[in-house]
Amino acid sequence: MGRSPCCDETGLKKGPWTPEEDQKLVKYIQKHGHGSWRALPKLAGLNRCGKSCRLRWTNYLRPDIKRGKFSEEEEQTILNLHSVLGNKWSAIASHLPGRTDNEIKNFWNTHLKKKLIQMGFDPMTHRPRTDIFSSLPNLIALANLKELIDHHSLEEHALRLQTEAAQMAKLQYLQYLFPPQPPASSNIVTGSNQINNIGAFSDMEAFNLLNSLASLKDSPSVSSLSQLDLSASSLQGINDSIPFSRLPDLQIPCNYQPPPTKGMAQASEFTVFSQGGNSPISPFQFASSSTPFPPSVAPPVTQISSMVNSLGDASSPSSYGEEAPSVWHDLLEDPMFHDIA
């Protein structure tokens, strides 16, 4: 309904703008304002469609446009806003004075999206990618840790710490796969269905799931799972929705070498914030819920945890468009899972 026919007209110039055209457009708008974009080209003496003129003005010629590289603060703001708004580029641009939606969109597509992928985050959900392949390094690390514990005589204290770290990592991984569902009253606008899909498991479902795992652990058929200490205290952990802020405490086993991705180096450029208990949104969100939104100043940059880094591998396929395993049974029965565990 109501499609503009302006660009279907033949004889109108397309493609890059010449300095002369720019000058005509700027002069006209400075003198008369843009008024009706449809009528503007004729009035300004331009052989362009109104759409083209509007785009040229809003994305390039407008006097208040800020050009040049995005600052770290702007980058952080884009990340935060995108985690809440999704691909609402105009809405994001409205919080970045002097930046156009087109510029932000391009910056996202060429830089930020790649960075998130390299760090093992899904650029749409801002969550660690949930596909099993992207988590393999982490699972392998856990296996290596077990090897270490089995074959080396360590001090009891160190052993206990490492075992706890392994438990925490596994529990957190479960949490990543089935993050808590956003509250029904949540008014957060998401630009992606992914967010809603991924939040399909509630805390209680995850808790029940772990209970069923606990009952399975004594079964000879799944003996490999017995490494997972699913005591009541550790189960309490996931029921409390382990936040991201716990991640930096985790240690990767000393014999584990993370994949040599560029993202590893870039990781420190980003900030990871606590998700809080039930936050349905990005790890790039602000730690304090009392922080006014949108932020005017980016928070201090902290180091991303090695745990988060190890979750993803830039070379592995993205989880974008995929779903977390819908049935845990399938996962547990998968021979690969047994091998890893």
Add this chain to the structure above:
DNA sequence: AAGGACGCCAACCGCGGCGCA
């Protein structure tokens, strides 16, 4: 030095929303 691959970004395309008659 040449040319192929890759990245960046300005510009285009097409759809949906909104106002108005």
Add this chain to the structure above:
DNA sequence: TTGCGCCGCGGTTGGCGTCCT
């Protein structure tokens, strides 16, 4: 209520510059 015209938005494309082999 319906249809039309316009605008704005998000996705995509294509050209240019740079890097790599």
